[in-house]
Amino acid sequence: MEKRYFNPKIELISKEELRALQFKKLKRLLNKVYKKVPHYRKKFEEAGVKPSDLKTLEDIRHFPFTTKEDLFVDYPFGLLSEPLEKVVRLHTSSGTTGKPKALFFSKKDVMAQAELIARSLVMSGATSKDILQNSMTYGLFTGALVMHYGAELLGMLVIPAGPGNTERQIELMRTFGTTCIHMTPSYALYVASVIQEKGLKPGVDLKLKRAYLGAEPYTEETRRKIEEMLKIEVFNCYGLSEMGGPGVGFECPAKKGLHIWEDAFLVEIVNPENGEPVKPGEIGELVLTSLNREAMPLIRYRTRDLTHFILEPCSCGRTHVRIARILGRADDMFIVRGVNIFPQQIEAVLMGIKGVAQNYQIILEGYDEMIVKVEIDRDFFDGRIERLLKLKEEITEKLRQAIQVRPKVELVEPGTLPVSEGKAKRVIDKRTL
Amino acid sequence: MEAVPVLSIFAENKPGKLEKITEVLASEGINILGFSIISVKDFGVIKFLVDKPEKAYQKFKEKGFTVAKILCLGVELEDRPGGLYEIVKLISSKGINIESALVYVAETRKKAYFVFEVENLEEAWQKLKNEKVNFLKASDFINE
Numbered sequence: 027m028e029k030r031y032f033n034p035k036i037e038l039i040s041k042e043e044l045r046a047l048q049f050k051k052l053k054r055l056l057n058k059v060y061k062k063v064p065h066y067r068k069k070f071e072e073a074g075v076k077p078s079d080l081k082t083l084e085d086i087r088h089f090p091f092t093t094k095e096d097l098f099v100d101y102p103f104g105l106l107s108e109p110l111e112k113v114v115r116l117h118t119s120s121g122t123t124g125k126p127k128a129l130f131f132s133k134k135d136v137m138a139q140a141e142l143i144a145r146s147l148v149m150s151g152a153t154s155k156d157i158l159q160n161s162m163t164y165g166l167f168t169g170a171l172v173m174h175y176g177a178e179l180l181g182m183l184v185i186p187a188g189p190g191n192t193e194r195q196i197e198l199m200r201t202f203g204t205t206c207i208h209m210t211p212s213y214a215l216y217v218a219s220v221i222q223e224k225g226l227k228p229g230v231d232l233k234l235k236r237a238y239l240g241a242e243p244y245t246e247e248t249r250r251k252i253e254e255m256l257k258i259e260v261f262n263c264y265g266l267s268e269m270g271g272p273g274v275g276f277e278c279p280a281k282k283g284l285h286i287w288e289d290a291f292l293v294e295i296v297n298p299e300n301g302e303p304v305k306p307g308e309i310g311e312l313v314l315t316s317l318n319r320e321a322m323p324l325i326r327y328r329t330r331d332l333t334h335f336i337l338e339p340c341s342c343g344r345t346h347v348r349i350a351r352i353l354g355r356a357d358d359m360f361i362v363r364g365v366n367i368f369p370q371q372i373e374a375v376l377m378g379i380k381g382v383a384q385n386y387q388i389i390l391e392g393y394d395e396m397i398v399k400v401e402i403d404r405d406f407f408d409g410r411i412e413r414l415l416k417l418k419e420e421i422t423e424k425l426r427q428a429i430q431v432r433p434k435v436e437l438v439e440p441g442t443l444p445v446s447e448g449k450a451k452r453v454i455d456k457r458t459l
Numbered sequence: 460m461e462a463v464p465v466l467s468i469f470a471e472n473k474p475g476k477l478e479k480i481t482e483v484l485a486s487e488g489i490n491i492l493g494f495s496i497i498s499v500k501d502f503g504v505i506k507f508l509v510d511k512p513e514k515a516y517q518k519f520k521e522k523g524f525t526v527a528k529i530l531c532l533g534v535e536l537e538d539r540p541g542g543l544y545e546i547v548k549l550i551s552s553k554g555i556n557i558e559s560a561l562v563y564v565a566e567t568r569k570k571a572y573f574v575f576e577v578e579n580l581e582e583a584w585q586k587l588k589n590e591k592v593n594f595l596k597a598s599d600f601i602n603e
Contacts, residue, residue: 402469402525409467409527410558410576411497411504436501438471439525 029343032148032180033141036289037344044288044345049083051317052292056080056089059323062107065099066325086292091301091313091326094127097268102128108321118166119267126166129267132321136175139270142287143176146276149285149342150236150261152206154181159198161187161209161217162241168271169241173208176273182206189213192220200226203233208272211244211252215384216445218255228257238263240272243352243370247377251384262351268327269314275349283336283348290318293347294326295335298356309334311356312349330356332368360388360453362396367429369452372398375428381406381417385443391456396433398425401440460584461594462530463574464512465561468505469525472498480505483522489515492600493563493574508563508574511603532583533563533574533595546573546592553586563595 031037039047056077059066070076073090080086096105103110114133118126131139152158158177162169164186177184187198189209195217198204207214214237226232234256239249240263249260264275264284274291275284286293292315295304304310312329332355336348354368361367369388376382376398383401390396400421402414418435426432470476477496484491484507493508509515512528519526534550536542550557560575572595577583588594 404525407467407469407525407527409465409504409506409529411499412558414469414502414504415499437469438502439469441523442471 030148030151031344032145036287037145037149037346039289039345041345045083047289048292048317049080051289052083052086052315053077053080055315055317055323056325059107059325063105065096065104069096083292086294086315086326087303089326091328092324093328094330097127098125101125103130105322105324106130107323108132113321116166117168117171117267117271119168127268129168129270130322131270131319134320135270135318137179138290138318139172139273140175140179142270142273142290143173144180145287146263146273146285147177147180147182147206147238149276149278149344150238150259151279152180152182152236156205156235157183157185157203158206158208159185159187159195159202159204161189161195161207161213164188168265168267170208172265172271172273173238192217196221196224196226199232199234205233206236206238207234208238210241211239211248212242212445214239214252214260215248215255218252219384222255228255232256234258236261238272240264243354243358245370245374245377246351247374248384251377264331264349264352266329266331268324268329269316270319274314278340278342278344280341282340283350285340285342285344285346285348286314288346291315292317293349295333295349298330298332304334307334307337309353312352332356358453360390360455362390362431363394365429365431367431371428372425373452375424376400376421379417379421379424381413382421383440385440385445386452387443388453389456390453394457396431397436398433399436399438399443401443402437404440460581460588461532461596462580462584463508463533463595463597463600464528465531465574465576466507466509466512466515466519467527467529468507468519469502470505471502472500477505480519480524483518483524484509484515487511487514487518489518492565493561493572495559495561497559504559506559506561506576508561508600510600512601514603529576530580531574531576532580532587533572534587535593535595536562536571536573538568538571543573549590549592550575550583550587553583555583555586563600565600 060077069090075088112132113130115131117129120126160170164170174184237260253260261277263272265272275286277284294313295310296313298311312331312333314327315325316323332353333349354370359366376386381403383403385401387399422435490510495506497504534546558576563572
C-alpha cells in the first residue's frame with residue numbers, strides 16, 4: 027500500500043527529536059501560563075513548583091493536574107492566556123448539570139487543529155477527491171466544525187449535513203456520491219440499518235468508502251458490524267472539546283490503536299485514584315497537555331477517559347504514540363453488587379453473540395438487580411421458542427463470565443429499544459438505596 | 460411430504476401485543492384457522508395457521524414484526540372421546556417429540572386437525588407417512 031503523509035516531516039519525526047520538540051514547547055507553555063494566568067500561577071505555587079523546575083520532560087509529573095473544576099474558576103474567561111481580542115472561536119462542552127465548559131480558540135488554534143484533522147484524514151487514505159458528509163452536530167459542540175475545517179484544509183468537498191433526519195442523510199449520500207462519513211457510532215449503526223432496510227446496495231447505490239466514528243466509545247465488534255453492513259472501512263477517532271475537539275487521536279490503516287499527535291499533545295496515562303503514572307501498557311486515565319494551544323492551553327488535563335498505551339512501533343511509519351480505543355469513561359462506571367462494570371464490557375459480549383441485534387439497554391433496579399435488555403436479530407428468529415431460550419441462556423452465561431455478576435436478560439423485539447442519535451444512553455439506574 | 464406452513468411471531472409480553480398482531484390479519488382479510496400462544500415470562504411466541512400464509516408473512520414483515528415460517532405436520536382427529544389421545548399416542552410411540560401444537564377445526568363437530576411442530580420434520584414424516592391417518596394438505600386450507 028502506498029504510504030502518504032500530510033506533513034511527513036512531523037509525522038515521521040524521530041522519537042528523540044519529538045521529545046526535544048515537546049520539551050521546548052512545554053517549557054515555553056509553562057512559562058506563559060505562570061506569567062499570564064493567575065489561576066495556574068496559584069496552583070503552581072500551592073504545589074511548590076515553578077516553570078524552571080522542568081529540567082526534563084519527565085518533570086511534568088511534579089506539576090498539578092487541571093480538572094474539569096478548574097475550568098469553572100473565574101468562569102468563563104479565567105483560563106485565557108491571551109487577550110480576548112485574539113480569540114476567534116468559542117466551543118462549549120455540556121456537563122450533566124450546570125454551566126457548560128467554555129473553551130476558547132485563537133485563529134492559530136483553529137488552523138492548528140485543522141492541520142491535525144487533515145493529517146488524520148490523509149492517514150486514513152483520504153484525498154482532496156473525497157466527499158465528506160459531516161453528520162455531527164454543528165454549533166457549540168466541537169465535533170462537526172473542527173472536522174469541517176480540517177477536511178476543507180485537505181481540500182475535500184464537505185457536506186455539512188449535521189445529525190439526524192436519516193432519510194435526508196441517505197438522500198445526500200446518493201445524490202452527491204458521499205465517500206466518507208463522520209458521525210457517532212450509534213448513529214452510524216442506525217443509518218446502516220436503515221440503508222439495509224431500504225435494500226440499498228453499498229458499492230452500487232452508495233459510494234461510501236470510509237467512516238470516521240467518534241464522540242462516544244464503541245467496541246471492535248461494533249466497528250466490524252458497521253464495516254460489514256456498509257462495506258466500508260471504519261476509523262476510530264477520539265477527541266474532546268477541552269483539547270480542541272476531534273483530531274486528538276486517530277487510527278491509521280493498521281487500526282491497532284489511535285495515534286495521538288505528540289507535537290501537539292503531551293500524553294500521560296495515570297492511575298485515576300492517585301494520579302501516579304501507570305506502568306507502561308497498563309490501563310489508566312488519559313492526561314493531556316495541549317502544547318500548541320495559544321488562547322487557552324490546558325496543563326495535564328484529566329480527561330476521565332480510560333485507555334492504555336500501545337508500545338510497539340506502528341507499521342504505518344508514524345512515530346507518534348498510540349493509545350487503545352477508549353475503554354470507558356471513569357464516570358460511566360457503575361457498581362452492581364460491589365463489582366465495577368463499564369457498559370463497554372456488556373457491549374463487547376453482546377456483539378460477539380450471534381442472534382443479537384445492535385441495541386441493548388442496562389437497567390439497574392430494586393436491590394442491586396441488573397437487567398440487560400437485548401434486541402434479537404430479525405433473521406435469527408426461526409419461529410422456535412427453544413432457540414430463543416438457548417440464546418437467552420447463552421447471553422446470561424457469557425455476561426456472567428465477563429462481569430462476574432449474573433444479570434437478568436430480557437429478549438426484546440428488534441427496533442424497540444431507544445436509539446439515540448448522538449451519545450447513546452445505555453444505562454438506566456432506577457435503584458433507590 | 461404433507462407439511463403445512465405455520466406462522467410464528469416473536470412477541471414481548473406486553474399489554475396490547477396480541478391485539479396489534481391480530482389487527483394485521485383482520486385488516487388484510489386473512490382468516491385465522493388455528494393458533495397457539497407460548498409465553499415464558501418476558502416474551503412469547505404466537506403461532507397462526509391461516510388461509511393466506513404467504514400474504515400474512517409479508518404483511519407482518521412489512522409492519523416490522525419478527526416473524527418466521529415453520530413447517531408442521533397436521534393429522535386429522537376424530538371427534539369423539541379419546542380422539543386426541545390416540546393421535547398423541549401414535550406420535551409418541553414413534554419417538555417423536557412435539558415442540559408445539561395447535562388445533563384446526565375444519566368443520567365444526569365434524570372434522571379437526573392436530574397441527575404440530577417437531578424438531579426434525581423429515582424424520583417425523585418418514586415415521587408417520589405410512590400410518591392410517593389423514594394428513595392435512597396445504598391445498599386443503601390455503602386460499603391465495
